[in-house]
Amino acid sequence: MAATSRFWAQESFEKVAPHHASIQALWEGKWRAPCAMGIYPFPDGDVRDFDKVFDTLIEMNMTEPYDPDTYASAFFPVAEELEATASKAEANQDTALASALYLRAAALYRIARFPVIRSPKTLEAWERGKETYVKGGKYLTPPNLEFIIPHSYASASDGDGDTIRAYVRIPGHASKSSPVPVVLFVCGLDAYRTDFTSRIDEHIRRGFAVVSVEIPGTGDSPASRQDPVSPDRQWSSVLDWVEAQEMFDPTKICARSMSTGGYYGMRMAHTHADRLVAVVSQGGGCHRMFDKEWIKAQDKMEYPYALAEALAHKFGYDSVEAYSEDAQARFSLLESGIFDKPCSRLFLINGTKDEIFPIEDSIIPFQHGRVKDVRFIEGAYHIGNPGAESYVYDWLDQFK
Structure with missing residues (x-):
């Protein structure tokens, strides 16, 4: 640079x-x-x-x-x-x-x-x-199953709903006597739990069960889109449910987050460090994604549509102007001190030419707290593809 x-x-x-x-x-x-x-x-x-x-x-x-x-x-x-x-x-x-x-x-x-x-x-x-x-x-093999998870930590006064809808796929060999590791698939701005068949197939092939859940402001997430701590409540409810399933190994729960979901992956690696053995944040943002200059430019770059408007809607703002003025102070993981908390193993991966969330947001977390694992794909765009997927699968395989 x-x-x-x-x-x-x-x-x-x-x-x-x-x-x-x-x-x-x-x-x-x-x-x-x-x-x-x-x-x-x-x-x-x-x-x-x-x-x-x-x-x-x-x-x-x-x-x-x-x-x-x-x-x-x-x-x-x-x-x-x-x-x-x-x-x-x-x-x-x-x-x-x-x-x-x-x-x-x-x-x-x-x-x-x-x-x-x-x-x-x-x-x-x-x-x-x-x-x-x-x-x-x-x-599908194994079949896709839908579960309704009680949102035990919901705050109705803050705008949370009371149930969390998840898709779950469990390897055929999983049992009470032989529980399997779990990947919690944290969805993104535009990609929801209906949208990851091939990636989930690969995690299943490698022996993981997969639980897919949307992020606040998207899909069926019940978490308040305007409350910065609403995702913490959502993940606590999801993890309670995962840990209660006899076919899942509660000591081997990982999370894979992508794009806007990567913001939540970085956050949960710190807020739920004692419950997650490993987290991937692929193409995530954390602080500079909310920079006024970045927001002003992002509609013209890599994303197919008006990205600033979509993100403003997702984070609960009525206009891009309001989002640009307020979001960094409200949602920045750096300014909130999240990165100074204990952290699970965290893998930050992205392309150096990302024009959706700046690569700087994948650098900030490893300047704070415990050591992180990092892989930047030179010349690649958002989430680091082509080239990033194999690194993600191999890294998560360490925690089976």
């Missing part, structure tokens, strides 16, 4: 990434290639389905900011057609085909409500996406 530069990504501040020009530029220039490969944000999806949807959106000549209901509505006809075909396959007992089709439909509903649930149609997409994912997920 140049001595005069405030951020490693400073050179991108005065540019506008090409995919912000139009919906056609987004699809053809940024999203179609990862969709064809089935990688974020398109796990379980099929590029042929998305080609149909984006042909419609391109004909509408949409440009940012995209109206969320108009945008979301384009995905429903293709998703509903897949659901109908899946239902027929299920009736014919072709469960493998039914599962694949239901999961393809869920992938469409995911992008329909992307990046956050903020309108009637995006909320409907979230509800429909869950329904189709549950239908397809029951045929």
Whole structure:
């Protein structure tokens, strides 16, 4: 980083990434290639389905900011057609085909409500996406199970709900006499518990059970989005439940957090250090993500949509201006003193060119408290891919 530069990504501040020009530029220039490969944000999806949807959106000549209901509505006809075909396959007992089709439909509903649930149609997409994912997920190996966890530590006066919805997958060899280690999968701003099939498959293959839960302000999280300590209450309730399950080893509970979830991963590694043996924060933010200069620039950079608006909504602000003025003082993990608390083993991993959360936020934690494990992928963007995944799996394998 140049001595005069405030951020490693400073050179991108005065540019506008090409995919912000139009919906056609987004699809053809940024999203179609990862969709064809089935990688974020398109796990379980099929590029042929998305080609149909984006042909419609391109004909509408949409440009940012995209109206969320108009945008979301384009995905429903293709998703509903897949659901109908899946239902027929299920009736014919072709469960493998039914599962694949239901999961393809869920992938469409995911992008329909992307990046956050903020309108009637995006909320409907979230509800429909869950329904189709549950239908397809029951045929996965091992199956995807849904549990409703009591939020024992909820504070109604602070705006918490009373239940936590989680998806759980448990290796077939797990038993009371042979409990398995657990990965608590901490979801992100736009990727929820319906969205990590392939990553969870890999953790399962390596012997972990996986419990997936959304973060405050997203999905079905009951935690108050405006209360900085609401996540602490949520994770306490989740960990109580995990520790009570006879097939889980309570001494081997890890957490994997990604992107905005990485903010919560850094926090929980300190607030729940005595209950977590290890935490991964992949592409997380902690302090500089709330910097006014960063917030002003981030809508033009790597993220597909207006990121500042989505984050403001997630953290409970009515406007980007209010978010920019208040969020650092309210939510910074550095200013709150979180990093001076005891810490579980913490692995910080990201790409050096991250334009969603500044790489500086993966540096700050290892300047405080106990020693951290760090891996930065030179030249990579947000969360360090391509290249970061194998490091995450191998690091967590130490704690099985």
